[in-house]
Amino acid sequence: MLEPNLSAYAPIVDRPIIKWPNNARVALWVAPNVEYMDFIPGPNDGKGGFFRNVHSRTPSPDVAAFGLQDYGNRVCFWRMLEVFDQNKIRCTVSLNEAILEHFPETKEAMLKRDYDFMSHGIYNNRFLNLLSIDEERAFFKDCVETLKRHTGKQLKGMLTPAVSPSPNTHDLMAEAGLIYNADWGHDDQPFPMKVKTGRLITMPYNLDLNDGTFNRFGCSPEYWAQCIKDQFDVMYEEGAENARQVCVSLHPSIMGHPSRIKYLDEVLAYMMSHDGVWQTTADDIAQYYMDNYYDMMVAHLETHDYSA
């Protein structure tokens, strides 16, 4: 068996058919990454995990890098909210939970709109890879408790900070009561993961069509908009037969920028103009899958041995 063997192999063309509520073709979740990073990160001395140097241009701080991100929080986030409201989008916020502590107005604006919160760790530059298992267990406890304390919500899922899971992460997620893991972009549907305790599924977050990825490679916002509309079209067509999910993954400082905001509006309006779109949150998709398809998929895997 190939490592890491965290999800069984099952070809998408030979799985039980998934149907979303009201027979929707596509579950659409919109995930702005609301992030914060240490102004001066801790030293990488083997204690406290691995601090990514997000200010790689100069020794920290690089105020240009810090400032651009901060522009996202101070200005662009609010601009994005208007576009979400106009298009009646209920977001799944990929949240560095320190935001709840640093910026109360941001917290209130998200709570007022009944957004769901997919934890994105506490600070985006604090990676999980090198944490000891006990440190990582404490991290998950912190994430669950911090969200509960500030929002009253039970944490259901996570995209690890900057996608930095350790080999223990999936097990510790399930142990902490999470039901979905967004790190795995390996499919067009959620899928059960193998964990030691509890139940966990993948919730494929789209790093490939992420605005940050496009921005890093110098792509125009028009190009991003075209690609993600194309993605939607294909998922929508295929979703008539077997449900698909579309994740629009965003950063306020990028698609909320004045040079790009109209393309975000265009994309969301385009998707929402279709019938058969279940605009919802990753929390709700995961819960729906757990309630209706998890057992079916596990049973399918027991009777279908794709390794033979």
Next chain:
Amino acid sequence: MPAERKPGYDMPYYEWSPLPTRPVLKWPNNERVALAVILSMDHYQWKPTNDFANGGLPESHPPYAYKSPETPGGVSGGGRPFPDVIGFSIREYGPRVGIFRVLKILDKYGITPTIAIDAMTAENYPYVVRVLKERGCEFMAHGIAVNQMITSKMTQEQERDYIRRSLEAVTKATGTRPRGWMGAEFGESEHTAAILADEGVGYICDWPNDDQPYPMKTPTGDLYSLPVNLTLVDLRSHWYGRIHIDTYAKMIMDSFDVIYREGAQTGRMMVLNFQPWLMGTGFRSKYLDMALGHICKHSGVWKASAGEIVDYHRSQAKG
């Protein structure tokens, strides 16, 4: 050994042969362009198999096989500590989802792909092998894993072991010994072609230098080169090179137009290579469909497997 300043190459594998000086090549039925679509089914090994420079090779790893710096993951590739879930999962999309979307598009145009499959995929994805076998696909060997690339740091013995394992895995999985070879990340050492010929391989796709197949010279056997159009490989131009997907599709269509025009004088070919984890994603699949649709609306295109093109050319050259 640095080159000597005299006519011809400073390597032994084939003769200098500018295309306009060759006899006219006629494809079957006087088609202008031979088209082969090679799909790479490769596995991205989970543990950072890198690299002699950084040490830390797992036991299963052949000594000195190498991860190209372009391939994501591992300590030196992504600049992040292990594990590289991003790099791994994006490629795992291929056998889970991408391959089936690509096949659906190829079906539309009556193209039977040739499959370059590495040992780890052949050994671990029997369902995928079965689906492809049922379509009558030809399988080529493709190394062990995408992050285990052949380089000159390997001894010839290590390289021969690596090649044998690759060939045996495909033979075992498909029931047929592969005749073709495409290296992981197109990697070869100065010895690879000779070792491959010695191991009975009939043609290789690692030398991207021609619009026609050509015979290679090896001390031990009868080896052909079937050049892939490297600039049109999705991985190279669109993924590593970040050329936009619509531009990439246009490059394929524009290339075809030129090769088709030139193919009226002497037969040319397009050997296209796609990665199902990449071109099989939703939005990219639209552009694959567009590019292949453009090619296949033309008459005079011979849709063939890689091996069929080589066999035909060999028969003509001998005849």
